[in-house]
Each structure stands twice: as structure tokens, then as C-alpha cells.
Amino acid sequence: MSKQPKLKRRQFLAGALAAGPVASIAAATKANAQAAPARVTSVPPVPPNENVLPDGTPLTEARSGSDYIVDVIKTLNIEYVASLPAATFRGLQESLLNYGNNTKPEFIMCLHEEIAVAMAHGYAKVARKPMAAMVHGTVGLQHASMAMYNAYADRAPILVISGNIQNSSARRPNVEWNHAAVDQNAMVRDFTKWDAQPTSLQASAEALVQAYDLAVTAPMAPVLVTLDADIQEDPLHKEEEAKLVLPKLRRSRHPQGDAESLHEAAKMLVAAENPVIYANRYGRTEKAPALLVQLAELLHAPVIDGRSRMNFPSRHKYNHNGRREQALAQADLLLALEPVDLWGLTNDVQDLIGRPNRRLNRQANLKIVHIGTEGLLLKANYGDVQRYAPSDLTIAGDAEATMPVLIEAVKRELTPSRAAALAQRGEKLSAMAPRFLEQARTEATYGWDASPISVARTCMELWDALKGEEWTMPTETVFLSDYPHRLWDINKPHNWIGGSGAQGVGYNAPAALGAALANKGTGRITAAIIGDGEMMMTNQSLWTAAHHQIPILYIVHNNRAYHMEVMHTLRMADRRSRDTQRIHIGTDISKPNIDFATLAKSMGVYGQGPIDSPNDLGPAIKRAIDVVKRGEPALIDVVSQPR
Amino acid sequence: MKINLLLGAALVLFSAAAFAQDSLKGNAQTGKDLFVAKGCYSCHGFVGQGSREGPRLMPALPYPAFVAQLRTPRTIMPPYTATLVNDQQAADIHAYLESQPKPPDPKSIKLLQ
Numbered sequence: 001m002s003k004q005p006k007l008k009r010r011q012f013l014a015g016a017l018a019a020g021p022v023a024s025i026a027a028a029t030k031a032n033a034q035a036a037p038a039r040v041t042s043v044p045p046v047p048p049n050e051n052v053l054p055d056g057t058p059l060t061e062a063r064s065g066s067d068y069i070v071d072v073i074k075t076l077n078i079e080y081v082a083s084l085p086a087a088t089f090r091g092l093q094e095s096l097l098n099y100g101n102n103t104k105p106e107f108i109m110c111l112h113e114e115i116a117v118a119m120a121h122g123y124a125k126v127a128r129k130p131m132a133a134m135v136h137g138t139v140g141l142q143h144a145s146m147a148m149y150n151a152y153a154d155r156a157p158i159l160v161i162s163g164n165i166q167n168s169s170a171r172r173p174n175v176e177w178n179h180a181a182v183d184q185n186a187m188v189r190d191f192t193k194w195d196a197q198p199t200s201l202q203a204s205a206e207a208l209v210q211a212y213d214l215a216v217t218a219p220m221a222p223v224l225v226t227l228d229a230d231i232q233e234d235p236l237h238k239e240e241e242a243k244l245v246l247p248k249l250r251r252s253r254h255p256q257g258d259a260e261s262l263h264e265a266a267k268m269l270v271a272a273e274n275p276v277i278y279a280n281r282y283g284r285t286e287k288a289p290a291l292l293v294q295l296a297e298l299l300h301a302p303v304i305d306g307r308s309r310m311n312f313p314s315r316h317k318y319n320h321n322g323r324r325e326q327a328l329a330q331a332d333l334l335l336a337l338e339p340v341d342l343w344g345l346t347n348d349v350q351d352l353i354g355r356p357n358r359r360l361n362r363q364a365n366l367k368i369v370h371i372g373t374e375g376l377l378l379k380a381n382y383g384d385v386q387r388y389a390p391s392d393l394t395i396a397g398d399a400e401a402t403m404p405v406l407i408e409a410v411k412r413e414l415t416p417s418r419a420a421a422l423a424q425r426g427e428k429l430s431a432m433a434p435r436f437l438e439q440a441r442t443e444a445t446y447g448w449d450a451s452p453i454s455v456a457r458t459c460m461e462l463w464d465a466l467k468g469e470e471w472t473m474p475t476e477t478v479f480l481s482d483y484p485h486r487l488w489d490i491n492k493p494h495n496w497i498g499g500s501g502a503q504g505v506g507y508n509a510p511a512a513l514g515a516a517l518a519n520k521g522t523g524r525i526t527a528a529i530i531g532d533g534e535m536m537m538t539n540q541s542l543w544t545a546a547h548h549q550i551p552i553l554y555i556v557h558n559n560r561a562y563h564m565e566v567m568h569t570l571r572m573a574d575r576r577s578r579d580t581q582r583i584h585i586g587t588d589i590s591k592p593n594i595d596f597a598t599l600a601k602s603m604g605v606y607g608q609g610p611i612d613s614p615n616d617l618g619p620a621i622k623r624a625i626d627v628v629k630r631g632e633p634a635l636i637d638v639v640s641q642p643r
Numbered sequence: 644m645k646i647n648l649l650l651g652a653a654l655v656l657f658s659a660a661a662f663a664q665d666s667l668k669g670n671a672q673t674g675k676d677l678f679v680a681k682g683c684y685s686c687h688g689f690v691g692q693g694s695r696e697g698p699r700l701m702p703a704l705p706y707p708a709f710v711a712q713l714r715t716p717r718t719i720m721p722p723y724t725a726t727l728v729n730d731q732q733a734a735d736i737h738a739y740l741e742s743q744p745k746p747p748d749p750k751s752i753k754l755l756q
Binding site for chain 1: 680681682684685686688689690691692693694695696699701719721722723724726727746747748749752754755
């Protein structure tokens with residue numbers, strides 16, 4: 001192979017296209033005719049060298065740039081690449097499948113780029129490491145962009161790979177120009193942590209490893225590497241490869257709060273009479289909840305869980321979400337761990353005419369200690385930064401990485417007498433905890449036998465099937481009136497993974513599938529309750545679930561509307577004293593009602609429903625769980641109350 | 644002064660509501676339809692069970708308090724003027740809420756244990 005002429009792929013394509021296939025065959029025929037006597041045959045003559053056209057253009061190659069890129073990707077221990085196939089990365093796709101033997105990473109086929117990225121988003125939060133998503137140049141990246149925005153706002157690591165034909169003189173006419181760009185990464189640069197468009201194979205290798213390193217170091221976020229098609233497809237000769245250096249992944253640590261500030265924070269926490277701990281995007285690893293339990297039990301302080309991650313056990317005696325506003329109103333010190341929106345903990349903008357700002361009911365002497373990485377990754381364009389909020393001490397650092405140091409600092413500050421005083425506070429707090437569960441149970445009884453089925457009933461029918469298992473509930477619960485958090489015993493790090501980040505509709509079905517992919521083979525059941533609007537945005541996730549045999553239970557919370565928008569439009573009509581029946585125009589998903597069970601079946605997924613009688617739901621869930629335990633996906637369509 | 648005015652306005656509303664209740668008899672079945680048509684269900688659920696978006700409406704508030712909240716909400720609930728829900732319709736909706744059965748005891752529901 002090394003003796004073959006080093007003709008670049010694009011030079012070959014350009015030459016071949018300029019001349020056209022007829023011209024190429026004609027040239028070959030002419031050359032052949034000169035080499036041997038003419039003979040009559042209907043079979044095109046065979047060129048003297050099967051691997052090279054008469055003009056020197058090679059027809060085959062033993063090894064390409066994309067093979068080397070696979071070598072690089074394999075050093076990163078990436079299990080899966082979710083992708084919709086596309087021309088701008090055809091070289092890499094073939095290398096992954098054949099040269100890479102379709103393992104580490106395995107190609108997971110998706111039917112929309114948004115699904116590929118959202119799958120990687122959900123996967124990262126269960127597997128605690130990124131997978132890759134591979135998207136077409138320009139149009140594929142445009143499809144992927146909303147899911148990338150969600151993942152950025154949720155600070156989830158994803159290695160996004162795209163393709164491009166940078167050399168404009170080598171693009172085939174028409175389509176390849178539409179699928180190429182001078183700087184395609186620009187469209188998502190506002191919501192990626194880093195991106196690169198390398199122009200050599202060595203630079204491509206380094207960009208992939210650097211991107212991975214940045215993605216997994218807090219604050220974590222999606223990264224994007226656009227690989228040039230020529231670099232993927234051009235032959236890689238031994239002498240060129242000998243010059244390449246395979247980059248080694250560096251061992252990066254997460255940023256940790258500084259010791260002096262943590263000492264000060266510990267003093268404030270121990271001295272406070274009514275400290276409250278607020279944790280939102282805090283839980284980054286499996287160790288996080290246990291560390292927070294340790295701190296709460298040292299301080300005997302209530303914890304309010306913002307639920308962007310699995311932060312704290314739902315039934316722990318110091319989980320005081322059941323009296324969130326009262327606890328915050330009494331607080332003289334608030335420890336905010338990766339709060340995301342610090343301003344919103346003490347203020348509100350009311351949804352009234354003029355959007356008045358108001359200070360929430362908080363103590364005048366409230367002090368705020370804030371630990372987080374929010375200030376370490378900022379882009380100016382989108383509102384992800386949230387509103388400016390003052391604090392008495394802001395410590396830049398990953399809250400989970402900082403927690404062991406903070407715990408030790410608190411231990412040093414605790415005298416035996418102070419520890420005894422705090423323990424007395426703990427007794428009072430512990431005595432309150434049982435009533436939160438009782439209140440939620442009482443609330444659940446209202447509408448228990450109603451049709452459409454209440455969300456409390458759906459949640460508890462599902463809980464009945466999950467409570468004896470290892471499980472993950474990977475989807476948002478705000479539209480379920482938070483009943484899973486209020487009624488379920490959520491105590492394992494993998495039970496809950498938070499939400500979409502930016503509330504971009506379409507996250508839940510594929511992110512749940514990504515979580516299920518991470519759970520595959522672990523014995524955990526992945527059970528997702530998803531709105532009908534959400535499911536319709538990315539329902540092709542069902543096909544991927546069936547195609548790759550990813551076990552997951554989807555329960556469609558089918559209120560037959562974009563219900564949030566029903567409420568928004570109603571609010572406007574009410575303010576203006578106008579017709580409240582027209583609010584359903586452009587918001588309801590009815591006439592016809594969508595038959596989700598048939599939709600599921602059409603894509604090879606076990607489907608049941610629509611179920612509108614609450615007494616039918618439990619048996620349906622049991623049947624579906626049996627399917628999931630066999631390693632297959634299942635769906636149940638539940639006609640539901642709005643919230 | 645401002646508080647006095649508000650209290651005065653509330654008293655007028657309460658009195659008017661009480662008068663309306665005396666003179667208007669609500670129809671629960673009509674109220675059920677209105678509960679959907681006027682959008683009440685969207686935050687409070689089809690049977691008034693409440694949700695994250697709006698509080699439980701069972702057991703029903705006394706009628707004067709119900710109408711006061713409807714016309715001049717104390718929370719972020721949007722207002723329902725008499726143009727949107729007239730007094731008879733308010734009485735019907737209230738009758739629907741009053742007609743709702745008491746929920747079962749949580750202890751009697753196996754799934755809630």
C-alpha cells in the first residue's frame with residue numbers, strides 16, 4: 001500500500017466528478033487498448049492494476065484517518081455512541097463498525113439527532129461517565145442543538161462528534177455545500193464547554209482527548225469536536241502514522257473550595273441557630289448523598305432538596321422539603337450547594353400583571369454561604385447564568401468535591417457542648433418528619449378513584465411494582481405534583497437523576513432511554529413517567545429501545561395537552577376576562593386522541609392502553625414489568641389528570 | 644388606609660356573595676361542566692383534588708370565601724370576574740365542589756401504606 005500514490009480523497013472525488021464515470025471508464029479502456037490487442041466483449045475491461053485508476057487515483061486503502069480516530073476514542077473507554085447515520089462522518093462510522101468491531105463504543109442507532117444527544121445526557125447521569133453522540137454536519141447539529149442546550153444547562157458531560165467538509169474545492173456540488181460550514185460549531189458555542197474543528201489527524205486526536213477531559217471535569221458540560229471528512233477518509237500510511245502521538249488522557253481533579261473559606265463557613269454553620277442546607281445540582285457521584293447525610297447529621301440541620309440530582313434520601317428525618325418555605329423562613333443561615341438559582345431562594349417574580357418582584361418571607365439577619373461551580377462556566381448569551389444574588393460567602397468549587405473538607409472543618413468547630421445543643425435541635429426536627437409523609441398520603445387520597453387517573457394513583461401503582469426492586473426513575477416529576485419525591489423511598493444514588501436542565505421539551509423519553517442503557521445488565525428496572533407532549537416530541541426513542549433491546553418501562557402521563565400552555569393561555573384569558581374555552585385551540589392534543597399503545601407496537605415495543613380506569617392500572621404495570629424483566633421495552637398509555 | 648380600603652372591599656364582596664348564595668341555588672351537574680369550561684380543572688384537577696399548580700378545593704370553602712377568592716384572589720390564581728363567571732355559575736361550581744364525596748381514609752388504601 002505504501003507504494004500507492006498519496007492522492008487525497010477529495011482530490012480523487014473532485015477529479016472523478018469533473019471527468020465523470022464515463023470519462024474514467026473511457027480512459028481505462030483506452031489504456032487497456034494500448035496494452036493489448038482489441039477484442040470484442042460486453043464486459044468492461046479490467047484495469048491493469050485493480051487498486052489504481054490509470055490516472056493514478058487509488059481505489060482502495062488499507063488504513064484511514066478514521067481508523068486512527070477509533071484508536072483514540074478507544075483510549076477513552078467510551079461504551080456507546082448514539083447516532084443517526086450521516087455522510088459527513090461516514091468514514092468514522094465505518095471504522096467504528098469494522099475496524100473498531102462495534103465495541104467500546106457500540107453504535108446505538110437513533111432516528112433523530114436530538115434523541116442521540118438526549119440519550120447521552122441521561123446515560124451520563126446514571127453511568128457517571130460520558131458516552132458519545134455523533135451528528136451530521138450542519139443539519140444534524142441543528143437537530144441536536146436543543147438537546148445540547150438542555151445538557152449544558154444541566155451540566156452533563158457528552159462528547160458530541162460531528163463532521164464537515166472543510167475544503168470547499170473538494171465538496172461535491174449541491175448537497176455537500178449545504179452540509180458544510182466555515183464554522184459550524186458557532187451555532188452551539190454558547191452552550192458547549194469547548195469545541196474544536198481540527199485540521200490535521202494529530203490535532204483531531206488531541207482535540208478528542210482534550211474535549212473528553214474538559215467534559216468530565218466540573219463544571220461538566222457537553223463538548224463538540226467536528227472532524228473533517230478528508231481527515232477521516234484519507235489513507236493513513238505507515239510513515240505518516242509513525243509520526244503521530246496518541247494523546248494520553250490527563251488525570252484532572254474537580255475544583256475544590258479553598259480551606260480558609262471553608263473554615264469560615266464551618267464557623268458560621270456551627271454558630272447558626274437555624275441553619276438550612278439547600279442542595280440542587282450537588283450530587284455528582286454515588287458518594288454524594290452519604291456525604292450530605294453526614295453533614296446534616298453533624299449539624300442537625302434540615303435539608304431542602306432542589307432535586308436537580310439525587311442529593312438526599314427522601315425519607316431521611318432531616319429531609320424537610322415537606323416544610324420548605326417554613327424552614328427557609330426560619331433560617332438564619334442558608335448553605336446553598338450548587339443552587340443554580342441562588343436569587344430564587346430569597347426572592348420571587350410573581351406571575352401577575354407587571355411581574356412584581358418580591359422578597360420572600362426570610363429573616364432579616366439571614367446569612368448565605370454558597371458553594372458551587374456556577375461561576376466557573378459562564379456564557380453571555382443565554383440566561384443560564386440566572387439572576388445576580390448577593391451572599392455572605394461564595395466559595396468557588398464543586399460542592400461534592402468540597403464536602404469532605406467542609407465536614408472535617410465542621411467537626412473541628414464542634415465542641416461537645418455545642419454538639420449537644422445541636423442534637424436537641426435535631427430531636428425537634430426529627431419529630432416533624434413523619435408528618436410530611438402523612439400529609440402526602442392524605443393528599444393522594446383525593447381523586448384516588450377518579451377517571452382520568454390521578455397522578456398520585458399512577459405514581460403509587462408504579463411504586464408498588466418498584467419498591468422491591470433496584471430501580472431508576474429517570475424523568476421529571478414536577479408535572480406529577482412531585483408525588484414520587486413525596487411518597488416514594490428514594491434513597492439510592494441511582495434512583496433519581498434530576499431533570500432536563502433547560503426544560504427543552506423532548507428530553508425525557510430519550511434521556512430515560514440513555515439511563516436504561518446505562519442500567520442494562522445491572523438488574524435495575526428503569527421506569528419513566530413521561531407526558532404525552534414530551535413523548536410525541538421524541539417518540540422515535542421507542543424504535544431505538546426495541547432495536548437495541550434496551551429494557552425500560554414508559555408510562556405515558558397522557559393529559560392530552562401541552563398542559564403548561566393550557567394554564568398559561570388560561571391565565572391570559574382570565575386577566576382579560578375573555579373566552580376560556582378557546583384556550584384549548586393550539587394547546588390540546590386531542591381530536592384525534594393519540595393511541596400511544598399502537599404507536600409503541602408500530603415500533604416493536606410492547607404497548608398497553610389507553611387505560612382510564614384506575615383499577616386497571618396496577619395489573620397493566622405488572623404485565624409491563626414482566627416484559628421489562630425479560631430485557632425488552634414496554635409502554636403503558638395512562639389517561640391522566642392534568643397534574 | 645390602604646389596608647382599610649382592602650378590608651372594606653372584601654366585606655362588600657363577602658356581603659354580596661352571601662346575598663348571592665341566599666338567592667342562588669347552585670346546580671352541581673352544571674357546575675361540573677363549568678369547572679372544565681372555565682379552566683378550573685387545569686390547576687385544581689377534575690375533581691378539585693389539587694396539584695402542584697393549585698391547592699385542593701375539597702372540602703369546599705364556605706361560599707362567601709369561595710367567591711372572594713374567585714373574584715379577588717389572594718394568591719397568584721388569576722381573577723375570575725363576573726364577566727367570566729357570573730354569580731349563578733359561581734354558585735354552580737361551588738355546588739359541584741360541595742358534592743364531591745369525602746376521600747377514603749389513607750389507612751384503608753393498601754398502596755399508601
